[in-house]
Amino acid sequence: MIQLQGVEHTYDGRGGRIRALDTTDLTVEPGEFVSIVGASGCGKTTLLRIVAGFVRASGGTVRVEGEPGFVFQRPSLYPWLSVAGNVEFGLKMRKVPRAERKATARRYLDLVGLGDFAEAAPYELSGGMQQRCQIARVLATEPSTVLMDEPFGALDALTREKLQAELSRLAAGRTVLFVTHSVDEAVLLSSRVLVMSPRPGRIVLDLPIDADRDRTRTSPAVLAAVEKVRAAVTST
Numbered sequence: 308m309i310q311l312q313g314v315e316h317t318y319d320g321r322g323g324r325i326r327a328l329d330t331t332d333l334t335v336e337p338g339e340f341v342s343i344v345g346a347s348g349c350g351k352t353t354l355l356r357i358v359a360g361f362v363r364a365s366g367g368t369v370r371v372e373g374e375p376g377f378v379f380q381r382p383s384l385y386p387w388l389s390v391a392g393n394v395e396f397g398l399k400m401r402k403v404p405r406a407e408r409k410a411t412a413r414r415y416l417d418l419v420g421l422g423d424f425a426e427a428a429p430y431e432l433s434g435g436m437q438q439r440c441q442i443a444r445v446l447a448t449e450p451s452t453v454l455m456d457e458p459f460g461a462l463d464a465l466t467r468e469k470l471q472a473e474l475s476r477l478a479a480g481r482t483v484l485f486v487t488h489s490v491d492e493a494v495l496l497s498s499r500v501l502v503m504s505p506r507p508g509r510i511v512l513d514l515p516i517d518a519d520r521d522r523t524r525t526s527p528a529v530l531a532a533v534e535k536v537r538a539a540v541t542s543t
């Protein structure tokens with residue numbers, strides 16, 4: 308689980324001080340899939356980076372169970388390693404024995420549909436395939452918490468839709484905190500959507516999504532939630 312108590316953050320930048328995150332309390336229970344949406348600059352990435360431990364908050368306490376996996380917007384694969392080598396990398400760092408490492412990498416590559424590309428180089432993959440590889444690399448270390456910062460932002464619409472559907476399946480049983488600019492994507496994937504507003508960044512809506520697991524873009528509960536979230540985003 309993820310627990311933030313009184314967390315706040317101010318950047319002391321060249322342009323002056325920016326209160327990127329106002330005092331925030333947030334609890335994400337194990338197994339929840341929580342999305343964060345909001346206008347550019349409202350502090351979404353700052354919040355995610357604080358949870359990841361990349362940024363030390365100016366105030367408050369942060370508790371995260373286990374070491375979270377982080378999926379970046381850009382795939383950031385090691386170009387000198389094969390696709391399988393990239394997925395194995397984190398396991399190698401954890402001193403997982405070779406045979407087990409190979410078997411785990413294969414399992415996750417199959418899961419993301421890259422089983423036939425294990426020996427390929429990252430540059431031989433399309434953007435969507437590289438992003439799948441990054442997701443396999445993160446999931447292979449079996450983190451109980453996964454943090455994702457606009458993971459589909461750089462992809463074309465069709466690939467994005469396909470990966471959204473796959474992510475629902477891949478994320479099952481894990482705790483996910485997911486930053487996106489897409490209201491539709493947030494509602495479709497999440498058990499809960501948070502809307503943030505800028506200057507100072509804060510959570511202005513915390514909406515549970517009560518649609519079925521097999522929800523579609525056109526189901527009434529999804530459309531109603533999209534409308535609520537969109538209204539909150541545009542009023543900020």
Ligand SMILES: Nc1ncnc2c1ncn2[C@@H]1O[C@H](COP(=O)(O)OP(=O)(O)OP(=O)(O)O)[C@@H](O)[C@H]1O
Pocket residue numbers: 318319320321325326327345346347348349350351352353354508
């Ligand atoms: N390293 C930094 N130094 C100074 N100010 C920063 C830094 N990173 C972010 N900020 C400021 O903090 C505020 C929140 O930024 P943040 O990146 O968290 O927003 P965001 O909601 O993720 O935006 P976007 O949707 O555009 O990615 C912005 O006003 C930004 O200018």
